[in-house]
Amino acid sequence: xxxxxxxxxxxxxxxxxxxxxxxxxxxxxxxxxxxxxxxxxxxxxxxxxxxxxxxxxxxxxxxxxxxxxxxxxxxxxxxxxxxxxxxxxxxxxxxxxxxxxxxxxxxxxxxxxxxxxxxxxxxxxxxxxxxxxxxxxxxxxxxxxxxxxxxxxxxxxxxxxxxxxxxxxxxxxxxxxxxxxxxxxxxxxxxxxxxxxxxxxxxxxxxxxxxxxxxxxxxxxxxxxxxxxxxxxxxxxxx
Numbered sequence: 001x002x003x004x005x006x007x008x009x010x011x012x013x014x015x016x017x018x019x020x021x022x023x024x025x026x027x028x029x030x031x032x033x034x035x036x037x038x039x040x041x042x043x044x045x046x047x048x049x050x051x052x053x054x055x056x057x058x059x060x061x062x063x064x065x066x067x068x069x070x071x072x073x074x075x076x077x078x079x080x081x082x083x084x085x086x087x088x089x090x091x092x093x094x095x096x097x098x099x100x101x102x103x104x105x106x107x108x109x110x111x112x113x114x115x116x117x118x119x120x121x122x123x124x125x126x127x128x129x130x131x132x133x134x135x136x137x138x139x140x141x142x143x144x145x146x147x148x149x150x151x152x153x154x155x156x157x158x159x160x161x162x163x164x165x166x167x168x169x170x171x172x173x174x175x176x177x178x179x180x181x182x183x184x185x186x187x188x189x190x191x192x193x194x195x196x197x198x199x200x201x202x203x204x205x206x207x208x209x210x211x212x213x214x215x216x217x218x219x220x221x222x223x224x225x226x227x228x229x230x231x232x233x234x235x236x237x238x239x
Contacts, residue, residue: 008049011066013076015044017085018062023148032061051068077124082145086118089125089145092152093117096176096198097205098129099220103184103192109210109220110134114154114198118145127154131207139163165196168230174200177227195227 001066003011019029026044030037035054042048051056060068075086096117102108112132119126125143130140141156141163167178169217180196183189 001053003049003052004047005049008043009046010174011055012044012046012048012237014064014066015058015062016066016076016083017088020085020147021088022062022082025148029058029061033057073116075123077145080144081124082147083144084125084147092143092145095201097201097207099197099224100180100198101194101195101224102209105210109217109224110218111205111207111210111216112138113201113207119129134210140171151178167196167198177223177230179231193233195231196224197227199223 012105015029017229018151019026026040027037029217030040033040033054034057039048039054040058043050043054052122055066077084077086089110093116095113098110100110102110103202110132113130114127115130116125118124122142125145126140127143129138139156141154144153144155147151148167154167156163161183163180163182165178166182167176170176176198178196179193181191183194184192206214210217210220
């Protein structure tokens with residue numbers, strides 16, 4: 001006996017939520033439930049409905065009653081974004097002071113606000129940039145969270161152009177840092193990578209184009225220097 005396609009999809013969402021929250025792999029769940037990985041993968045992908053026998057074993061392995069809970073399916077991001085569950089990523093939502101070096105002038109720092117929040121229609125976390133002095137270049141994009149990778153990706157795709165921030169897991173203060181990969185402004189647009197910092201916005205910050213002599217310059221520069229030390233950049237091997 002198999003579940004209906006709609007019911008099977010609800011169960012699949014709940015199973016993905018449980019896997020994300022417990023940080024266990026699909027293979028481990030399949031082993032514990034005594035079913036094949038192929039069977040589990042096809043059911044989670046919607047290619048084959050869960051059989052009642054498989055569902056009972058999965059419930060026993062997870063210690064959950066999936067059949068009764070399936071009527072209130074969780075909010076789960078699309079697989080290409082990491083299949084994360086909204087209830088498991090609330091720690092990332094909020095406003096962040098965002099810092100990166102200027103591409104136009106040496107020594108300048110761009111300081112603006114990045115907001116990360118759940119987008120109901122798209123069913124995923126979305127980021128948007130505010131308080132930019134160059135507001136025409138403000139980005140809006142998706143948040144990717146691969147399971148058990150300890151990374152956060154902020155990606156934008158617009159008119160065929162890509163922009164990607166690869167961030168490490170937050171520290172105890174909630175700060176995220178990493179690399180921003182994009183194109184330098186101007187013509188022609190050359191590929192560029194620069195350190196980027198996202199600091200939870202808990203107080204008033206100085207936004208805009210920050211240059212030497214500004215009150216916040218020294219602190220902002222220190223944060224970017226620390227972010228640069230935390231990333232690995234592999235150069236061309238010596239001749």
